[in-house]
Amino acid sequence: MLKKIILLGLSLLILLPASIAQVCGTTGNEVMERLQQNKQSLYNTPIIPRSIRYLPVKFHIVSKTDGSGGVPEAQVFDMLCTVNADFSAMNLQFYIKDGDFNYLANSAVYDLILDSDHPDATVNPTIIRNIMRANKDNDALNIWMVKDIILDADNTGNILGFYSNADDWVVMLNNEVRGSSITLSHELGHFFSLPHPFNGWESDPYDAEKHGNPVQTNSPGFNPFQIIPTEKMDGSNCEVAGDRICDTPPDYNFAGISCSWSEEIQDPTGTIVNPEEKLTMGYFPCSKDDYFFTDMQQQLMIQDAASSNRNYLAAAPDLVTTTLQESTTLVFPSSNEVLTYYQNLELEWTAIAGATQYMIEVDRLPTFVFQKQAFFVKDANFLELNNLEPGKKYYWRVKPYNNYSTCQPFTSALAFTTGDSPTAVSYTHLTLPTKRIV
Numbered sequence: 468m469l470k471k472i473i474l475l476g477l478s479l480l481i482l483l484p485a486s487i488a489q490v491c492g493t494t495g496n497e498v499m500e501r502l503q504q505n506k507q508s509l510y511n512t513p514i515i516p517r518s519i520r521y522l523p524v525k526f527h528i529v530s531k532t533d534g535s536g537g538v539p540e541a542q543v544f545d546m547l548c549t550v551n552a553d554f555s556a557m558n559l560q561f562y563i564k565d566g567d568f569n570y571l572a573n574s575a576v577y578d579l580i581l582d583s584d585h586p587d588a589t590v591n592p593t594i595i596r597n598i599m600r601a602n603k604d605n606d607a608l609n610i611w612m613v614k615d616i617i618l619d620a621d622n623t624g625n626i627l628g629f630y631s632n633a634d635d636w637v638v639m640l641n642n643e644v645r646g647s648s649i650t651l652s653h654e655l656g657h658f659f660s661l662p663h664p665f666n667g668w669e670s671d672p673y674d675a676e677k678h679g680n681p682v683q684t685n686s687p688g689f690n691p692f693q694i695i696p697t698e699k700m701d702g703s704n705c706e707v708a709g710d711r712i713c714d715t716p717p718d719y720n721f722a723g724i725s726c727s728w729s730e731e732i733q734d735p736t737g738t739i740v741n742p743e744e745k746l747t748m749g750y751f752p753c754s755k756d757d758y759f760f761t762d763m764q765q766q767l768m769i770q771d772a773a774s775s776n777r778n779y780l781a782a783a784p785d786l787v788t789t790t791l792q793e794s795t796t797l798v799f800p801s802s803n804e805v806l807t808y809y810q811n812l813e814l815e816w817t818a819i820a821g822a823t824q825y826m827i828e829v830d831r832l833p834t835f836v837f838q839k840q841a842f843f844v845k846d847a848n849f850l851e852l853n854n855l856e857p858g859k860k861y862y863w864r865v866k867p868y869n870n871y872s873t874c875q876p877f878t879s880a881l882a883f884t885t886g887d888s889p890t891a892v893s894y895t896h897l898t899l900p901t902k903r904i905v
């Protein structure tokens with residue numbers, strides 16, 4: 468057994484060399500037309516948001532056809548918390564539409580192979596897209612969370628996510644669905660019309676032998692109708708070159724292995740290029756909290772959100788937008804309580820102002836990765852459990868939230884032990900907690 472574990476460890480090391488590029492599947496072509504429209508509207512009628520715009524999101528948790536493998540909901544809550552922090556400066560905030568996830572159990576979508584030439588492709592990509600379209604919520608921003616993303620049989624990069632302009636949705640790799648990742652903020656940048664700062668170099672990153680130093684006048688990539696000039700450091704062609712956004716300096720898809728770029732590459736005029744490594748829309752590996760959108764990127768996203776294209780993202784009139792300030796306290800069973808029964812056990816915790824829902828996790832181990840059961844309770848601060856075993860120790864914890872505010876962590880876990888009697892005998896009813904409605 469030990470040998471097997473060691474072998475597994477080795478194979479993981481081999482599978483994860485630093486040279487496998489972590490990339491995004493969106494190209495500038497997808498967003499350039501809307502970017503131009505947003506630039507025009509920014510020059511003509513710039514919008515200064517005076518209040519927060521709440522945007523409904525439908526999160527699609529995709530699993531295998533047998534129902535296994537879907538991303539845990541708690542990770543979606545953490546990711547939502549991160550994007551709301553990243554977009555707060557723009558007064559754009561996201562919330563879970565109707566407070567519900569869409570669960571789709573379909574292995575073809577879970578493995579998402581959108582090129583029929585790929586050796587592992589078993590379902591025609593058109594059929595896969597039609598399944599997704601049938602599940603799309605037309606009154607929400609749709610975010611799919613899947614196990615793998617293969618857009619092109621020849622692509623060797625590890626695609627973390629992409630935005631599709633044709634379907635106007637975002638697809639995320641399950642591994643990137645977590646609070647410590649900026650991938651969703653990056654993809655939402657595309658959703659709101661931002662290209663990569665290295666637009667024109669997406670499929671052909673800078674290589675001195677191929678592209679020269681000083682760098683060639685035009686970037687290697689081009690959209691079907693227009694050559695993309697190589698962006699210069701002096702800003703003289705920034706309206707038409709690269710990402711066409713003038714406060715993002717040139718980047719020829721240097722990416723690199725650190726957040727600090729020090730190589731001396733010259734732009735077409737011979738000036739040393741100094742890219743901005745910390746752009747959310749770039750590929751440099753930096754600390755999560757250092758990433759940012761430039762002023763103009765922010766203004767363009769505000770223009771996009773305000774455009775008629777985005778009218779379908781209307782907030783529910785009864786949306787609760789309270790930001791939760793405190794966690795809940797676990798009331799019953801109390802810490803390490805030994806119960807006499809194991810059925811009809813009613814967990815209870817304190818109600819929190821602004822919390823409309825609670826997520827409850829129960830497991831045999833305090834790590835909550837063993838036999839975890841997750842429950843969601845709306846507008847109540849208790850939950851009846853009927854599937855526990857007699858004479859066993861359990862751990863439980865609770866996370867309060869509402870459709871918008873999902874940043875409060877789980878409480879610390881408490882333990883209790885079930886008894887052998889199926890249900891509580893009559894006198895124990897006196898000790899049961901009183902139900903309280905939030």
Ligand SMILES: [Zn+2]
Pocket residue numbers: 491492493653654657663748
């Ligand atoms: Zn991207």
